[in-house]
Amino acid sequence: MTETQALIENRPPSVATLFLDRVEATPDAEAYRYPVPATGEGPDTWAALTWRQAADRVFAVAAGLIDLGILPEERVALASATRVEWILADLGIMCAGAATTPVYPSTDADETAFMLADAECRILIAEDAAQLAKARLRRAELPGLAHVVVIDAADATPAEGDPEGWVLSLADLEKRGTALLERRPQAVRERIEALRPEQLATLIYTSGTTGRPKGVRLRHDAWSYMSRAIEATELVRPDDVQYLWLPLAHVFGKVLTTGHIAVGHITAVDGRIDKIVENLPVVRPTYMAAVPRIFEKVYNGVAAKARAAGGAKYKIFRWAADVAREYAKVSQDNYRRTGSKAVPFALAAKHRVADALVYAKIREAFGGRLRACVSGASALAPDIGYFFAGAGIHILEGYGLTETSAANLVNPGDAYRTGTVGKPLPGTEVRIADDGEILLRGPGVMEGYHRQPEKTAEVLESDGWFHTGDIGELSPDGYLRITDRKKDLIKTSGGKYVAPAEIEGRFKAVCPFVSSILVHGADRNYCTALIALDGPAVLDWAKDHGLAGKPYAEVVAAPETHAMVEGYVQRLNEGLQRWQTIKKFRLLPRELDVEHGELTPSLKLKRPVVERTYKDLIEEMYAGAREA
Template sequence: MPRPPTLAVLVQWAAGQYGPQPAQRFRRGGGWAELTYAGLWEAVQETGRGLMALGVRPGDRVAVLSETAPAWTRTHFGALAAGAVVVPVYPTAGDEELTWVLADSGASVAVCGTADLAARVTAVRGGLPELRHVVPMDAPPPHGDVPAAELLARSAAVTPADLCAVVYTSGTTGPPKGCCLTHGNFTAVDDASADLVGGGPGDVTYLYLPLAHLLAQLIQLSVFVRGGTLCYFGGRIEDVVAELAEARPTHLPSVPRLFEKVHATVVSSAEASGPDGRARLEAAVRTGLEAAAVRARGEEPAGELLTAWRAADEGVFARVRAAFGGRLKLAITGAAPIAPQTLDFLRACGIALYEGYGMTEATGVITLNHPGGVRPGTVGRPVPGVEVRIAEDGEVLARGPGVFAGYRNAPAATAGVLDADGWLHTGDLGALDADGYLTITGRKKDLIITSGGKNLAPAPVEFAVQQSRWVSRAVLIGDRRPYPVALLTLDAEEVGAWAAREGVDLGGRPARHPAVRELCAEAVKAANATVSRPARIRAFGIVDGDFTVADGTLTPTLKVRRSVIAERYAIEINALYDRK
């Protein structure tokens, strides 16, 4: 069956294909409710006609500010059906960023998920002459006399070359830049990637990632094209793991942190079970990996391996699968590297987790590990239709139908990332192996040049330090300095659990406790052993609390804002050099 040519007609098309099947599953009261594809199309029409009644014209920008929710989806596709362009905005954006995005995009309508968000937009509206309406998401505007046929005509008139979204990158320096993505960009990426990971009627994809992020939007697109069910998380972000057991998804897109926390919880539980608990867990994982390797060859474990695997499955693996709902066929992760030991642990448990790589400027997907094409430690091979090569300076270049046309109102910035031959200069450093699998080694702009002229990529040593359960973040410092040092933040949950097991009184200041510092020192020592001598951390400090989006040290996509951290902790950084 031909797929819809644009996102403007996607839900209408899906309603015709999958009408009575559930499209959305979400919390209502104390339980779960569902909306069919036919019902979703009705809701999308209500929203689209309401926006048209407000005066939204083809090509107008409609900003969407909300946490992930079923109404976000209705608003998204309602705006597209009306011929508008969607501008997703993170609800965590500060007032300065919020104002910039609304002004730069020229949004005429802002749809807000809460009264607080609406109040924030209203407070800055005086500086936004193009913003005509601020409307609540939970109550679509009345559509008055706008006939349904007019909406259908609008959506049918949209072409693949038309602008679909302006998605702002949460830059680590300077204001965000608006990536202009067409309907054709989205459908090309979906065509290239979604069939690699499957899904269809009867499958349930659990979505807790922010729909302001491109990955979540692509997941939403893939689910609806294939007739699956999108299940929205219904509580606080801290409750995601608990809710997974109830939602029982078959597909789970996530950032690495969720999987790493599950792994860390199992390790902590094993350690709490007795002096040999950690050793027993590691033995079980080795058994699980051996069994997984046998199954990858199309065989089944037998003899002593089968006996050992059954014991490990009963004692560990089955409970981990149950924590994810017991039906998980496939999980996808991206946006940041994932700990290799977590990948091994999940593979041993029988959970298929695939790592990919992309960026907003390429409509989210460039490479992907997938069933039939996996190489642990890499981010996979280019998806069909995408070319990847490595420039002389190590930068990853990509070309394909998902690559954007440019940034809104920023021709110079566009020229800086798109060359005359259509290659996107990603800003990431990487390497391709003989089979075409890509490994990302860092960010070009993050390179540190010491006062001795050494060029250091901070990502490898930072990632190595963050393999420690005790460390949440590691940030390497050393530009124009004699050698690198690091600022660390603690994983408060893991450190607290360790202190409780060991009977250590942290005195309310874990970052200052000598025993905690020793744990971090071991993590730094282990990380230093994995990198070249010039890149090794010579001194480190532990920061109280953690870096967050709210305090400006992380972007909404959880990337470190190095310049902010360097300025905010200048005294602590200088003290690290004074110690030497």
């Protein structure tokens, strides 16, 4: 047995046990940094917790939950932005033997209530008054919700009609826990010792094509495996400083907290997206994970500054960007063939000049110490990846799904290849089915969908192979490239799933003039739509809006028509989650039809054909979103 195999096979039975092992190994080492917002106009300050201090709070949360009557595997929902209290609460839930149900704080009241009811959550840990209000609004639909614990103490205000003790603050919960531990010092350790690998640790909801999300059941064993597999890659080191801003309600963010415990490095936690640029030079991370949209925004920001500075500086930037991409491609190709990243002398000379003029400033903006970034949740545009690689910001793309605990493949350090998602983590198997679909098997694969055995059977075979729904290809030496999506479900570059058919159906119900609509957004930072209007209906409308007698193409090109449709799009967006909303649209010059191959004989939309035919219109809607 190799050292790596031993590390993984001898993994602890639970995340809670893993946490205890870490605390005992390095009790006084720094575990977490977190911002303390400034009271005036000055900058935020940063506080720290050692592993021992973190454990004290985690045990207080766990004991508080036990005191409130939580039982093993019962669900505790956690609706909060990324902050250190999220991590402490999640660990407290698991140390109490319960299971966490994460909820995005941006999720509306209807969907929040659905998830809490479907998961049969006994307790909700809510960030603030806004999250408390969602539970209060739908309390009648949540008879099993015994308590709401509010992180921001000032917002933990009971309202008229609340049952006694229904609302309490996180500080109150910790006080209850501390009091319980004074009476029963071993209460939490007894729960941890009783945990078994097959017990439920996380019930996390993922969007499906039918609109309602599905609950993915992930066991303790899945997370303890992930922790050891990440540790075995040696991509993350004990002396690293990680900047963690990703949503912890997303499985990608969650797996980072697990890997952190195994490795024992420092994690700086702040989920405020608008603070990323400000925080990077302060935190000075050596390691960071992100979704492609962040790299797109950084690249766009650099390009915009160069453009605003004038023609000469913009020309220098574009030249440096081309050099970066060429340098990255040549060095990666050489490494694949010879094991050396050496490049020709002339290219190396240009790269040195570009580094002094452009790249060094970019690295400094990331804090100056960034050794590697991991990009996941959706595909990174290769041009963006090559640019950053050439500029010395090494982006290691990875791949995984909620159903497989997020991290299944990742690019291996110096041997990373832009445009691929790397190789499987130790202990994970990958194969390509006859139809090109990617199948995964390993300890990280889910137990199944919560209370949906028929849905589970659709994707999970009896021998453990999980059908991802993505199409890909494996290189002879084991690198996976994602080439397509098997289903129409799309994922934005921010990692959000969108079901286009659902949105298209809603729009048809809202707008009486639509003939066909195609929602686009896969691997893009927002959704757009191509809309074809119904000829007779829109020509009839035109008569009363100064466009009488105009042919169809002129009517749909008129500003009045665009404004009319825009009103319906706004109405549509009011009923959607933020990431589903249509930011831009274009009206097609003619209706879609069978003759042009855009519709099937049964009048179903053929997406690839429409997207290919109107590629220029789609690109136009994203012009400026990413510098070419």
